Structure formats: structure tokens, C-alpha cells
Amino acid sequence: MGNRSSKPTISPELEKPWRESEWGQKEALKKSLEEFSVSHPDIKHIRILVAGQIGAGKSSFINSVNSTFQGRITNGAVVNANSVSSHSFTNRITTHRVRGADGDLPFVLTDTMGLKTEAMEGSQPEDVIKAIYGHVKENYKFNPEEPIDHKSEDYIRDPLLSDQAFCMVYVVDSKTINFTDARLIDKLRIIRHRIRDTRIPQVIVLTKVDEACPLVKNDLKKVYTSITIKRKIQVCSEMIGVPLNCIFPVKNYQDEIKINNDVDVLILTAFEQIVKLANDRLREVASN
Template sequence: MEGGVREVQGQSYQPENKQVKYLRILLHGPVGAGKSSFINSVDSVLKGRAAGRALTNANYGSSFTKQYQTFEFHKSPGAKYSFVFNDIMGFEQDSDGGVPVEDVKLALRGHVKGGYTFNPDQELTEGDDGYNSDSTLEDKVHVLVCVVHADAVSRLSDEMVKKIRKVREAASELRIPQLAIITRIDEACPEVKKDTSNIYKSKYLKEKVERFRLLLALQMNCIFLVKNYNDEIESNDKVNATILCALKQIVLYGEDFLNDQ
């Protein structure tokens, strides 16, 4: 497991583009999709034990994440992995709830300061305390990842799909690579709950991936099925495999983007 991490991030990995120290990955998507849980799951894989730095909540009525947060990952005292995740307030099903789409677009361009508290009723604008007017390449997003849970794929409202597509369009204009993660696959499919290695054998999950691909016009090889750490307290190789598969491609896509800058 540890060797798999090193193949991608490794003790010696640094972005080739010397303008940045860290590859910046932004997670976005509906409330309760598992964005914070994925961050904790990556942390758990890298530490080899359960981790919970990104706070989560089992109540999916509204977004538990309110601020623009950056998560770094430590590999040894005084040393960090060369990628960071940005967690963001989730989208809500109606047009007025959750993080404003325009705020997510600003985050893509590096204009949202760390710690900014999102306001569903008011978009961030230049001159506000949370607005970063001196955005550098390191502040900008290098990979955009949409996160949604499996059972929600078929229940995404037209308004939700519209919000996600708007963010995708903005990222495409900036040539930012985009991937997607479908979480809570064990809850959606009994066969996967029995054995996580059955992920890509599940017809039910394959249908979810295909539907999500059509909704967002994503390539199939850019959508990953992930079992987040939830009730596990010990490291699990099968769970790790789904997380590392997604993480590896996220990092590779981000590195390609930085090399083109």
C-alpha cells in the first residue's frame, strides 16, 4: 500500500513546475456527497490509520463545511506531500442554497482566501475581506473533482446539474482537468458491501457511472468509484485500493496541467 502511494507522490515528488510547491485539488459537489470524508480517507491511507481532520456530519440537509479550507498531508515530521485538497461548501438542490456558483468560479482562479466563510445569500466580490486580488499559480486550482454519492446520482435535480455544469464550463475555459468520484458505493450496492473488490463487477454501479457520465459529459475513465473510510478503525487494503486509484489519476492529471502552464 505504501509503495503505491510513493509511485505517485513519493518521498521525492515535487511538481515539475517550479512556480508551485503544491498541486491544488478542489472538491465540489452536492451537500453530503462525501467531499470531507474523501479528504479524511486520503489522510487515512497516507497515515495507515483512521483520520478525521476534515469535519463531517451525518445530517445531509445543509452543508457542514462553511469555510474555504486547505488540507495538507504530513508524511514525516517537517515534511509534507506535494498536494493539497481544498474543501468547499456544498451545493444544495434549490437555486438559492449552498455555495454560490460564482464563488466556486473565483476559487478556480485563486481569488478565495483560505478561511473565507461562504454566504449562500451573497457572492464574494473584489474588495471583500475574503477576496484574494493577488492570485498566483499556486493559489489557483490545478484539478477539479466533482464528488457525489451513488444513491444521489439518479436524484440530482435539474438545478443541481446546472450548477455543476456551470463550474465545469468555467474550469474548461481555464483548461483545468476535471474528474469525478462516486462515493458511498457500499451503501448503494449489497455485493460491494460484502466485498469492496466487487466494485467494477456491479451492474448497478456501472449504471450509476454511465448516468453520471451523461449528466456531466465526462469521460468514463475520469469517473472513479470510491469507498471512503467510515466505520473502519484499521487500515484496509481493499478500501485503500479504491482511494489510491482515484488519487493517482488526480495527481497525474494535475501534473499534466501544471506542465502546460
């Protein structure tokens, strides 16, 4: 009698993580960023621009970076309490300093309005492109009907180096990446093409990994062994055209009241790469 064996079960987990993890290295990661020195004499704070889909977690990512460095939950960027919304909650361009235990760190994060889709009110790719070049004044209110142009009083004609962004962070929701509107992906591609010549590094922060995979929800450390997350990263890379090593899965702080080692390590891993790439670009600019 043959063994009426049950179907082979496919494990949702890889035996080996697809990326080296640094779960025990939080303090070392933090310290290296707290001691970071900017590679351009005219720049005190490296500007990082955060853009992406409405509700993807852009403002939450900025808050999470600050929470990690301050060792407590912070809410400098206002987050939409409603996780499903028909419009972008952030409607002005807003720059947030990154504070460490002993004062400001040499980075600032610029939050933008979520990119407009057919169904939702938001910003246009042109706004994001102008913001990268430093043409958009702080606190400018995005107009979903038309992008900012040089006639606007919020348009900076001759941006300083400190107005310009040196890393472009696309925030992508891992929960919805597979069903993302093709037109939104096109908008990200338009931005990528238009800024290609600036040689500004481009990184994807893939948020909500807790909601995308139950394994990860129970144990964030499984983010590098979860097959679901690995696939999502591949999809993200193929759709948007960013290489795998520039995609960072994170879970943002959202309803926590205390900080957590594993959340911090993922946020720091992403942020460390973002600022290193930005600083590399700035070094090139300085030497030209």
C-alpha cells in the same frame, strides 16, 4: 412435458471487470505518490479543489486520502456525523495538507461548502469558480445568499500560482445520483463550462459505493464487476458530461477504526489520477 423452467436469473455481476484493478498494488501506488515531483518550479504543493453536492462526502474523501497515506484513520476535515442533513456542514473554504509517513506530500486539498440546492443552504457555482482561480482567501465563510465578489476583504485580487487549483474534483454520491435534482446538475455544468478555457482537468469521485450496491458492501473488490455501479458511472458521465475514464468509484472511511487494503486502493487509484492530471496541466503552464 416442457421444462417449466424458472425465469432466467440476471446476474448482478459482470464476468469481467470493466476496469483493470490493482488490489495487490497498494504499496506501489503509495510509493509512487510519495516520491511524486511537481512539474513547476514555483509550486511546492499542487492545489486540488473539492466541490459537489451537500453531504456527498467531500470532507470524508479528503480525510480518506490522508488516512491512506498515514496508515491510520484521520479526521482533519470535519465530517457531518449526520448522514442526512439540510445544510452543508463545511461552511468555510479550508485547505488540508496531505501528510505521508515522512512529512507533507506535495499536494493540498481544498474543501468547499456543498453546492446550494433549492431545499438546502450551500455555496453557489460562482464561489467554486472563484476558488478554482485562487480568488478566495483561506477560511472564507461562504454566504449562501450571495457569492463572493471582488469587493470582499476575503477576495484575492492577484492570486499566485500556488493559490490556483490545478484539478477540479466533483464529489458525487452514488446512492442518490439517479434522483439528483436537475438544478444541481445544471450548477455542475455551469462550473464545467466556465472553467473550460482554463483547461483544468476535471475528475468525478463517486462516493458511497458501499451504500449503492449490496454486492459491493459485502466485498469492495466487486466494485468493478457490479452492474449497478457500472450503470451509475454511465449515468454520472452522461448527466455531468465527464468521460468515463475520469470517474472513480470510492468508498470513504466513515465508521472504520482501522485502515483497509481495498478502501485504500480505490482512494489511491482516484488520487493518483487526480494528481497526474493536475501535474500535466502544471507542466503546460510552466512551458507557456
